[in-house]
Each structure stands twice: as C-alpha cells, then as structure tokens.
Amino acid sequence: MTATAKNEEQAPEGAPEGAPKGAPKGAEVIQVRDLVAHWGPRKILNEINLEIHEGEIMVIMGGSGSGKSTFLRHLMALERPTSGSINVLGRDIGSMGVREMFELRKKIGVAFQGGALFSSMTVGENIMLPLHENTGLDRMTMEIMARMKLEVVDLAGFENLMPSELSGGMIKRAAFARAIIMDPKILFCDEPSAGLDPVVSSALDDLILRMRDAMGMTIVVVTHELESAFKIADRITMLDKGDILFTGTVKELKKSKNQRIQNLLNRQTEEDTLDPDEYLRRLTGEELGKGAAP
Amino acid sequence: MPEETQNSVIRFTEKMGRYTVDAIEELGIYGALFGESVYWIFFGARMRQPVRISSVFAQMMEIGIRAIPIIALMGSTIGIMLAIQGIYSLRIFGAESRVVYGIALSVTREFAPLITGILVAGRSGSALAARLGTMTINQEIDALNVMGINPVRYLVVPALLAMVVMVPALTLFSMFIGMYSAGLYVGVDLDIGMAAYIDQTIDILTLNDLMHGLGKSLIFAVLIAIIGVANGALVKGGAEGVGKITTRAVVQAIIAIVITDMLFAYMAIQ
Numbered sequence: 084m085t086a087t088a089k090n091e092e093q094a095p096e097g098a099p100e101g102a103p104k105g106a107p108k109g110a111e112v113i114q115v116r117d118l119v120a121h122w123g124p125r126k127i128l129n130e131i132n133l134e135i136h137e138g139e140i141m142v143i144m145g146g147s148g149s150g151k152s153t154f155l156r157h158l159m160a161l162e163r164p165t166s167g168s169i170n171v172l173g174r175d176i177g178s179m180g181v182r183e184m185f186e187l188r189k190k191i192g193v194a195f196q197g198g199a200l201f202s203s204m205t206v207g208e209n210i211m212l213p214l215h216e217n218t219g220l221d222r223m224t225m226e227i228m229a230r231m232k233l234e235v236v237d238l239a240g241f242e243n244l245m246p247s248e249l250s251g252g253m254i255k256r257a258a259f260a261r262a263i264i265m266d267p268k269i270l271f272c273d274e275p276s277a278g279l280d281p282v283v284s285s286a287l288d289d290l291i292l293r294m295r296d297a298m299g300m301t302i303v304v305v306t307h308e309l310e311s312a313f314k315i316a317d318r319i320t321m322l323d324k325g326d327i328l329f330t331g332t333v334k335e336l337k338k339s340k341n342q343r344i345q346n347l348l349n350r351q352t353e354e355d356t357l358d359p360d361e362y363l364r365r366l367t368g369e370e371l372g373k374g375a376a377p
Numbered sequence: 378m379p380e381e382t383q384n385s386v387i388r389f390t391e392k393m394g395r396y397t398v399d400a401i402e403e404l405g406i407y408g409a410l411f412g413e414s415v416y417w418i419f420f421g422a423r424m425r426q427p428v429r430i431s432s433v434f435a436q437m438m439e440i441g442i443r444a445i446p447i448i449a450l451m452g453s454t455i456g457i458m459l460a461i462q463g464i465y466s467l468r469i470f471g472a473e474s475r476v477v478y479g480i481a482l483s484v485t486r487e488f489a490p491l492i493t494g495i496l497v498a499g500r501s502g503s504a505l506a507a508r509l510g511t512m513t514i515n516q517e518i519d520a521l522n523v524m525g526i527n528p529v530r531y532l533v534v535p536a537l538l539a540m541v542v543m544v545p546a547l548t549l550f551s552m553f554i555g556m557y558s559a560g561l562y563v564g565v566d567l568d569i570g571m572a573a574y575i576d577q578t579i580d581i582l583t584l585n586d587l588m589h590g591l592g593k594s595l596i597f598a599v600l601i602a603i604i605g606v607a608n609g610a611l612v613k614g615g616a617e618g619v620g621k622i623t624t625r626a627v628v629q630a631i632i633a634i635v636i637t638d639m640l641f642a643y644m645a646i647q
Contacts (some may be wrong), residue, residue, distance in 0.1 A: 159523050182424060188525035199520035201512075214523045216426075216531070261524075312461075 098167040109137025111170075112269060112301050113158060118167035122155055124283055127153045130167065133190045137268075140302045142312040145322035146347060152273065152320065155305045159193055159271055160184065189217055192262030192300075194302060196274040198254035200246040200261070207242030208234070217265065232260040235297070236290060252283035263294060270294065272304040276311045286321065288314045309348065321347065406604050406611070410529070414537050414603075416453020417530040417621050426527055432535035434632050440501045440536075441543030448547050451496060455488050456480065456555035460562040470559040473567060477574060480559045481581045490590045491638055494597035497544055502605040506626035510619040518610070530617055537602040544598035545591045552590060570590035597634050604630045 113135040120128040127150045135141045145151045156162045157169060160176045169176050172190060179187065200209045210229040214220055220228075226242075232237050236256040246254060255275060262270055272291065276284040288311050295302050306312055312319055313333050321329040321336070323343055329336060336344065421427050463476040509532065512518050521528045560574040569577075608626035612618045 156495040156519075159519075161519055161522060185424070185426070188523055191523060193520065193523040195516045195520055197515055201517055201520075202515075212526070216524070308436045349535045 106205070106217060106314060107280065109139065109301075112137050112172055113303070114168075114170040115158070116168045116170075118154075118157060118169060119165045120150075120157055120162065121165045122153065123210075126326055128157070128164075128223070131325075131327055133320060133327065133330065134270055135301060135303060137301055138295070138299055139317040140291065140304065140315050142292070142307075142316035142319045143322060144307060144312055144319055144347070145328075147302045148324075149322040150325045151305050151322050155271060155273055156302060157252050158193065158259070172220065185217075189213075190268045191263065192267035192270045193257065194262045194270070194272045194275060198246070198339075200254060200257055202246055204246075205242065206238070206244050206246065206249065206257050207255065207311040209246065210242070210264055213261065213265050214239070228264060232264050233257075235263070236260045252279050255279070255287060259287075259290060259294070263298065267297065268300060270300050270302045272302065272306075274306055276306060276308045281310075284308065284361045287311075287312070291315050321340065323347075381396060391637065403607070403611075407607050409535065410607050410610075411603050413529045414534050417527065417534050418538070421530050421534070423541060426435050426530050428530060428534045428538070432531070433538045436535045436539030439504075440497065440539045441547060444497065444500055444543075444547060445550065447496060448551050451492050452489065452551035452554040453558035455492055456484060456557070456559035457562045459483060459488065459555075460559040460566070462603065464563070464566055474539075475570070476563060476567070477496055477569075477577045478581055480556060480563070481578045482586060484555040484559070485552050485582060485586045487590075487638075487642070488596040489555055490597065491634065493548045493551045493594060494634040495599065495631055497540070497547065497590050497597075498605075498634060499599045499627055501540070502601040502630045503623045503627045505602065505605035506609040507619055507623045509606055510612035513610055513612050514619065531604045536606065536646045540598035540602040541595060544601070544639045545594045548590060548594035552587075574641070589641075592640060593612070596637055598640070600633045600637065600638060601630050604633060 111134045113133070115131055115161060116132040118128055118131040119126070131154065132366060143151045143154060153162070157164055158171070160169075160171070160179075165179065171187060174183065174187060176184070176187065192289070200206070201212070204212070207226065207229050210232060214225045214228060218225075229242060230239065233242055236259050238253060238256050241249070241253065241257070246257070249257060262272075275287050276294065279287065291304065292315055294300065302315075304312070304315065316333055318330060318332055318335050320327055321344060328341065329339060329344055339345070340367045341358075413629055417424075417426065418428060430543075458479050460476060463479040464473045467473045467479075512532075518528050521531055556578055560571055560578075563569055563574055564571055605626045608622040608629065612622045614621075
C-alpha cells in the first residue's frame, strides 16, 4: 500500500471543515493558541489556532506569502509572537528562560530548506555538532552515532566529505541526519523537496515516512509541493494570507468545496477562476453596464 | 518660503532623523552584542555552554599568527619611513641625532597600534563580517539556535577573545619590528650603532608609553570584532548583501579606530 493511499484511508467522514480533524491518536505535543505575528508593521499571522499530535506528520501548506515560513519560525521558537501562545511539549515557549530553551531545543530537530550545513566542517562534523556542544560524550561515541544516523539517511561512508562535495539531495539528507542526531521528539522540515528533481524528492518523502515510523517522532513539514504533501501527510493545514483556511486529512482536503483551496490544489490563480465579466470589472474598477472609463 | 523648498527641507530633516535613529539603534546592537559576549565568557560554563578553548585558538591562529608576515612588512616600512622623515625634518635644525625620540614615541604610542588595528580590521574584521553574513543567509545561525547552541557563545566570543589577545600581541610585535627597522636605517644614515640606538630607545620609553599603545590596541580589538560580527548578523539580501556588509564593516571599523585613537590620545595627555 502506498503512503498516499494509507493516509487517505485514515480520514474520518463527516467532520466539519476547518476544525482539527483526521485521525490524531497521540497526545498534543504542540498547541498554538491565538497566535498573532507581525513582520515590522505588517501582520503575517492572524490568530492561528492549531494542535499537532504525537507521532503524526503535519504538513503546513500555502502559497507564497501565506505566512507558512513565519509560522514555522514561531514553532521553532526563532521568533517571538506579537500575542498568543505556543506550547511545545507541554511548555509555553514564550515564558521560557534561556536554560529551559536549551533543554527544549535538545528535543527538537530542524532540517532547513538549504540544509544549513556548516561549510567549514565535514559532513560527519556537522552531524556530530549538536552532540559535541550539548553532551559530554567522547569523540568515538559521537562518531559511531553520526555513522548510524548517516546510515538512516542512506549516506553511510560520506562522513569525511565537505558539504560542497555533496549534491542538493545529499545535503538535505545530511541535514536530516543532523536534525535527528539527538533523537528529537519533534522534527521540523522546511521545504524538504524544494529544488529537487521528482525522483530525489520522492526518496526524501520516503525518508520522512521511514523516520516517523522508525523513531516515532512528530514531524511538521512546511511545503508547497502538493504531491509530496499528499504522500506524507497525516493531516494538512492550509494557510492563506495569515489565516488557517483548512486543517484535516488529505482526503478531506481534496473534497473541500472552498474555492481558494481548489485554486491551490489545481494550481490556478484567483483570476483563472473568475467570471470574465468580474475579471474585467476588477481590471477597470468600473461597474459593467454603467460605462467604462474612456 | 516657497512650498517646494519647504518640502525639501522637511524631507532632508526626516532623512537626517531617520539616519540618526538608525545609527543609535545600531550602536545599541553593538553594545548589546558586547554585553552578551561578556555574559557568555563569565557565565557560559554555568549555563552548560562553555566557550571552547579550541575555537579561541583556531581564531587566534587566523587573526594573529597568519597576520605576522603582513604586520612585519608594514611595521618595518613605517619604521623606516619615520626614520627617513624624522632625519630629514630634524636636519633643518641640526638635531638629527634626536630622531630616536620621535621614532620611539611615535611608533610605540601611535603608529604600531594604529597600523595594526587598520590591518586587522581589513583582514580579519572583513573576514568575520563575511563569515557571519554568509552563515546568516544560509540559515546556519538559525541552525545553531535550534540545535541549542548560542551563536554568540559559539561564534562571537572565540573571535572576540582571539582579537583581544592577538591585536595587542601583534601591536607589540609591530612596535619592535618598526623600531628595529628604523634603527637599521638610522645606523646607516647617522652612523649610530644598533646597541647605542637600543640603549637610547630604552631610556626614552616608559612603561606608560607602552601601556598607551597596548591599551589602545585592546580597544581596537573589541571594536573590530563587534563591528565585524554585528554587520555580519545584520546582513540583508544574498551574496550582494554579504559584499556590502563586508565593505561596511571595514569602513566602520577603520573610522571607529581612528576616532578612538584621537580620543585616547587626547585623554591620555590631559
């Protein structure tokens, strides 16, 4: 059975659209309450509410400028919200001190869009860095752990190469290895498929599913790749202009009658779906039949 | 006053106001960065985030040891130049034998710290800004944060400590090489032996002169590190942004060094 088919079969019927649904079984590991975020004077997120459950893969989708990357940065505690709260693993990250934040971050892994590997270090050193800085382990133990994680992401034997010697897909896999080196409870992935060909992209999706199944971690993925999202998601949250448009399973998303969701799913712009008269009216700013400007 | 002139005056005042606010804000960032660095130096170990000595040594190697050839070249050139100009000027009064005073005091109090500061700003301050800028753009700083590694502790403090140790050390080296090179020229031109030249230099210089030069270089070290790092962290845009902040960091550091030098010289003689 394919991952997509599996996910679709999990979807419960009859749940109201917009409310958290699907089949989340574990405890809530992330709770977002009335999150408002600004970028300078501009409001990016508008009273976001969301729960993410233990062991699920939550995909956050949306068009460019929808606020998904800002939302992810808030979940990773890289930004402070204007208002609202974010609870991660039972703690409000807004009220955490420096030491508590260090402790929390040991339980979180992040795979950045570009990998964010340190160019002055080998792949192995990159992967060992969180262990080196956060634990008192000896070097040999760290090397063994790094090799194990590299095997998980199918990069065994690459530990002595520099990041500049790796392909785009390999860099992303190395970034995954670094993200999971501390065996995190939550893994955040920012656009894992961006810039990759479909084959490599599909392999990364398989890797995400495998990591969840093998390590039981909660995974939050931000992506705009529909195919990838449908393959890996237990639930999808769709953001639009700073608001949550939809939260639910893949099957529910596909069934949604919401025009904006359908536009995103069908890769259509809003103008594509407009009535020609309405489109003309918007272009000219005039009411039809009342005479357009000369 | 015509309306157009009035508007341009308002626009100019607005612009000046904005620049002033930006400059004060940036000074605040520099101060905060320095404060946070000091915090991690003293409390890092207690927070289970100690500053790695190996990182400090790696930076010392880069900032200090690898700069020795260029500092030697510049130090000796400045020393010889001072000797040439000093002898030429003093010969007008028939006092060329007094050139050692000028060389010893100007190299120790002024030229060695200033030239070393400017060279380190151009060489290591720019490298620091470019490194931090590239890391910011590549999300490597974010990566450090989410790995529970404080970027100030991990990146800034080693560079700051290395600067604080190596800039005065390079200044001291520059002082010796500058005075020695000047001594070689003076020996040839005025027929003064090296031993006599060194004796005279030791008689002229006091500990206060030495501390004046080294004290200045210590402040220059902090300025170069903080300006380099802060500019790197404030980068916007891609590779072009990194290029811009690198230039900006060097220009700012050199201006800061020269102004500090002037203030230090003024305050030291009061």
